Amino acid sequence: MHALQYQTDVWTDEVFTPSDVSSGPMNPSGLSTSFESELDRQWANLTEELRHIRSLGNNWDEEGAQGPEPQVVDSVEDLFMLLRNNLSLPPPSRVVASPNGSVVVEWQVGDGRYMEVECSEPYRAEVMYVTPGMPTIHEEEIWEPTRFQRRSRYQAA
Numbered sequence: 001m002h003a004l005q006y007q008t009d010v011w012t013d014e015v016f017t018p019s020d021v022s023s024g025p026m027n028p029s030g031l032s033t034s035f036e037s038e039l040d041r042q043w044a045n046l047t048e049e050l051r052h053i054r055s056l057g058n059n060w061d062e063e064g065a066q067g068p069e070p071q072v073v074d075s076v077e078d079l080f081m082l083l084r085n086n087l088s089l090p091p092p093s094r095v096v097a098s099p100n101g102s103v104v105v106e107w108q109v110g111d112g113r114y115m116e117v118e119c120s121e122p123y124r125a126e127v128m129y130v131t132p133g134m135p136t137i138h139e140e141e142i143w144e145p146t147r148f149q150r151r152s153r154y155q156a157a
Helices: 028-035 038-054 070-086
Strands: 005-007 010-012 094-097 103-108 114-121 124-130 137-142
Touching: 038 070, 038 094, 070 103, 070 114
Parallel strands: none
Antiparallel strands: 005 010, 094 103, 103 114, 114 124, 124 137
């Protein structure tokens, strides 16, 4: 039996899981729900949405919207990795493509707080913080590429 390996947010083990199993605890999707926490699933869903955003071309909304540049989407994926490892923020509420070609990440908190990160160029974003009863804050954030640090984590021997 081979050890399980975590790859792109899905648990897999082709040797352990027979190819003809389509449901039940031996199904890879069944393994995924057994091993991942709710936060892992939320991050996986956001990463999947980024993959969809990466595939958008120009005029994706049939009203002339610009498709996001792959480098912008890659930088948001790197930002997700930094945020996920930091654990100081919960997963974003959503991630969407903007008609101007940027990628927008939003956090909405039940008490009315809101944070928006709009990335229109690689590794640079405009950030807006909204707190009820307080002035809205606008900042610019810059982060470093993390691709060189990516390696298969969560591997067991």
